[in-house]
Amino acid sequence: MSLEKELLAWLKENLPPSGRLPVGLGDDAAVLGGFERAGVVVTTDMLTDGVDFLLAEVEPRRVGRKALGVNLSDLAAMAAEPVAGFVSLVLPRQGSGRRSALELAIELYRGMMPLAEQFQVEIAGGDTNTWDGPLAISVTAVGKTTLRGPLTRSGGQVGDQLLVTGRLGGSILGRHLEVEPRVREALQLHADYQLHGGIDVSDGLALDVARLAAASGVGAVLELDAIPIAEAAERLAERSGRSALEHALGDGEDFELVLAAPDQEATRILEDQPLSVPVTRIGELVEETGLWQVEADGQRTVLAARGYEHRGDE
Secondary structure (H helix, E strand, O other): OOHHHHHHHHHHHHOOOOOOOOEOOOOOOOEOOOOOOOOEEEEEEEEEEOOOEOOOOOOHHHHHHHHHHHHHHHHHHOOEEEEEEEEEEEEEOOOEOOEOHHHHHHHHHHHHHHHHHHOOOEEEEEEEEEEOOOOEEEEEEEEEEOOOOOOOHHHOOOOOEEEEEOOEOOHHHOOOOOOOOOHHHHHHHHHHOOOOEEEEOOOOHHHHHHHHHHHHOOEEEEOHHHOOEOHHHHHHHHHHOOOHHHHHHHOOOOOOEEEEEOHHHHHHHHHHOOOOOOEEEEEEEEOOOEEEEEOOOOOEEEOOOOOOOOOOOO
16 A cells, blocks of 8 residues: 555545535545635745744644644635645655655644644645655645634734734744644634734744835834843843844744734733733834834834745755
8 A cells, every 4th residue: 555545545534424524535636625705825835944933843733733724824814714635745755754655644643733723723635755854844724714804914004003912932833833823812813802903923023023024014013112022032031132022023933913003903812912922012013114113212224024935045
């Protein structure tokens, strides 16, 4: 039996039955139900050994969790309800360590399954191949919009307050693998408050806020002393030669939400604190394009949009 057939047989035996897939694993394609009067939201991310994780140093289950988690974080950024995931694996032909290619694949799926169960995501299909190179894993996640429609990067308006969930920085100490997508938080806030725009912090707070502002055709001002800094950023700063604030601004892979909300709604959210994680005001959207910081004397100066970007010359 081929690796793909063995893996498919294992998945059919170990994944829970679905009521939302008229046609699922084992056919040429999946048929998804439950989209009546809802928009379909699709996102995809590819993770590769040596860039997004080091397979020689981490358990495959953590890699699998990250692969699904980063996609769910994208759905959260758009306030979309997760529906299904499609997983494509390019496995090292000889496996990894003491694990065969099949055993490696199973461990990757075992890492995804708790997250899939938590957010009611159906693993609906994908593809599997082997080669002589490192592990690559691509997940495509499908979600559906709520009655309020999707939250987008381009919806921000001048005067909107910028809010962020949780705390930022130091993700390389472990959080980058233990992704906690803010799906429920996004859906709750989108349902209960008026929001204009959103983005998840995947590549760095400064860079992602700059992206939201640019997509909205406005500028963004960050109040650096208001940025909530994670304890991991403090620990990392002790040995990195960079400040904890620099880590919070540029590390990325925090997978928290940045939201643009009208002033009165932002005030309500901050007073209510309706989530299990804190919501903090970190700045506002302004007419003058670009990314800015507020100095101690109240003057605005340019802030570098630092963060991680894939470059073709690396």
